[in-house]
Amino acid sequence: MSLTLLYALTGAALFLLGLRATLLRTELLARVVALNVSGAGVFLMLVAIAYREAGQPVDPIPQALVLTGLVVAVSATALALALHRQLRERSDD
Amino acid sequence: MNGVFTWLPDLLLVTMLIGLGWATVSSTDLKRAVALFIAFGLLLSVAWARLRAPDLALAEAALGAGLSGALLLAALRDEPSAGDIRKDLPFWQRSLVDLLTVALALPLAWVLWSVLSEPAPSPLAERALSALDRSGVSNPVTAVLLNYRAYDTLLELVVVLAAVLGVVSLGRERPGYRQAGPVLSSLVRWLVPLLILAAGYLLWVGAHAPGGAFQAGATLAAASVMLRLSGADRAGLPVGLALRASLSAGVGLFLLVGLGLMGAGQGFLHYPPAWSGGLILLIESAATLAIAAALGLAYLGGRPAGWEAGDPDPSHKERRP
Amino acid sequence: MAEPLALLLIFIGLGFYLAGAVGLLRFPDLHTRLHALTKADNLGLGLLVLGVALLHGSLLIALKLLLVWLLVLAGSAASAHLIAQHALRRSDEP
Numbered sequence: 001m002s003l004t005l006l007y008a009l010t011g012a013a014l015f016l017l018g019l020r021a022t023l024l025r026t027e028l029l030a031r032v033v034a035l036n037v038s039g040a041g042v043f044l045m046l047v048a049i050a051y052r053e054a055g056q057p058v059d060p061i062p063q064a065l066v067l068t069g070l071v072v073a074v075s076a077t078a079l080a081l082a083l084h085r086q087l088r089e090r091s092d093d
Numbered sequence: 094m095n096g097v098f099t100w101l102p103d104l105l106l107v108t109m110l111i112g113l114g115w116a117t118v119s120s121t122d123l124k125r126a127v128a129l130f131i132a133f134g135l136l137l138s139v140a141w142a143r144l145r146a147p148d149l150a151l152a153e154a155a156l157g158a159g160l161s162g163a164l165l166l167a168a169l170r171d172e173p174s175a176g177d178i179r180k181d182l183p184f185w186q187r188s189l190v191d192l193l194t195v196a197l198a199l200p201l202a203w204v205l206w207s208v209l210s211e212p213a214p215s216p217l218a219e220r221a222l223s224a225l226d227r228s229g230v231s232n233p234v235t236a237v238l239l240n241y242r243a244y245d246t247l248l249e250l251v252v253v254l255a256a257v258l259g260v261v262s263l264g265r266e267r268p269g270y271r272q273a274g275p276v277l278s279s280l281v282r283w284l285v286p287l288l289i290l291a292a293g294y295l296l297w298v299g300a301h302a303p304g305g306a307f308q309a310g311a312t313l314a315a316a317s318v319m320l321r322l323s324g325a326d327r328a329g330l331p332v333g334l335a336l337r338a339s340l341s342a343g344v345g346l347f348l349l350v351g352l353g354l355m356g357a358g359q360g361f362l363h364y365p366p367a368w369s370g371g372l373i374l375l376i377e378s379a380a381t382l383a384i385a386a387a388l389g390l391a392y393l394g395g396r397p398a399g400w401e402a403g404d405p406d407p408s409h410k411e412r413r414p
Numbered sequence: 415m416a417e418p419l420a421l422l423l424i425f426i427g428l429g430f431y432l433a434g435a436v437g438l439l440r441f442p443d444l445h446t447r448l449h450a451l452t453k454a455d456n457l458g459l460g461l462l463v464l465g466v467a468l469l470h471g472s473l474l475i476a477l478k479l480l481l482v483w484l485l486v487l488a489g490s491a492a493s494a495h496l497i498a499q500h501a502l503r504r505s506d507e508p
Binding site: 001007010016040048054063066077084 | 103111118123127134140141148149156157160161167171182191194197201209212217221222233238242249253259391392394395
């Protein structure tokens, strides 16, 4: 089993763990966290595919994709939390 | 015997990642879940370093663990009773989700096993690496982000801007924090200049070593968060028009360069090889500013005072400890 | 020559981390746990940094690692102080 396969399977496991928790939990904060864990699983799969053994240059394209994805995930988290705050404040009225 | 020992660190890392991930999503106490999530992010950063992705390791530590964690903690502060209410879904819904998970897991594992057991050559990667000397930088990830796939990075900056505009249009910022005591203020006084220096270094070094605009922007955003936490309500962000200009600088400069090149007959974002290094650095500098302003503003959680001309005095804002 | 010494330093550093983790799990209250964590972890990091610097053998890398250690020291001292202060304040309030 290569390193790529090991980390790709780990990424798949994290993806499924996060997905299951996103669907099962009811509080929004827990869902946001679970979604982030799921995203981390996807990133792991991508970077595992990009991995090469020492000596060969690493494939830079999936790594760039994941870097973009990371920034987008943080932005989406920020927006989700702002929406959540507004929802709570308006439902309290 | 030797074979087992070379696998041990990776098996350990993988087990810890899955264990932490499981603990994070299954924790009923939200504060604990967020703390575990931050630890998970840092461990993931180690995994990126292991998988020879140092740019990602830097970005994950700053953004995935640091800034995401800070955003979640700020959201937790708003609802102190979080985690007390816990409704479970009905049994049939839970079983359905479990069934879905298992139904996804088996084909996924089978696909990964059959596809990834042997390393496959990637002609795209070879082309990307062989064109590196013409790209203007020597860091392959920066070349992909700012040259080969510059259009994608432009759209990514648009996404960041759109998210921040969403946050800003939803409401006013969160309440500020009280003035920090001597310990925190002296720490901040030392850290913020150091973070600014580190950000400048990361921006510069991204051309030939791990680093770049996103890591630098995240470092500056971390400085902004620290300022905010120590009671500086402005959080180091500019005010009014200067803030809007900083936010739009990333997308704006990118578009300017692209359209300018198009007007000069080169094609949208087709850098002339002699100029690519300089153009990339220019775009990255504007992107750093934009990302720092956007993420700092996202941490504020809404419109700061002074966002619109004629905004009321911020002194009426409530403060919570 | 330097490598076995470096590995020894790294392992002793890891031992300190383990001690800190055990302290976190076994100590009865917040303040004792903070004490165990900050003291043991920072010393462990110092030894780790020393070992890694020896492995690389470059002065520049050693200086960067030293800076990392100093920053972690400052950060953990400040956050331990803040956590303890907050806990004290909260226990004073009804």
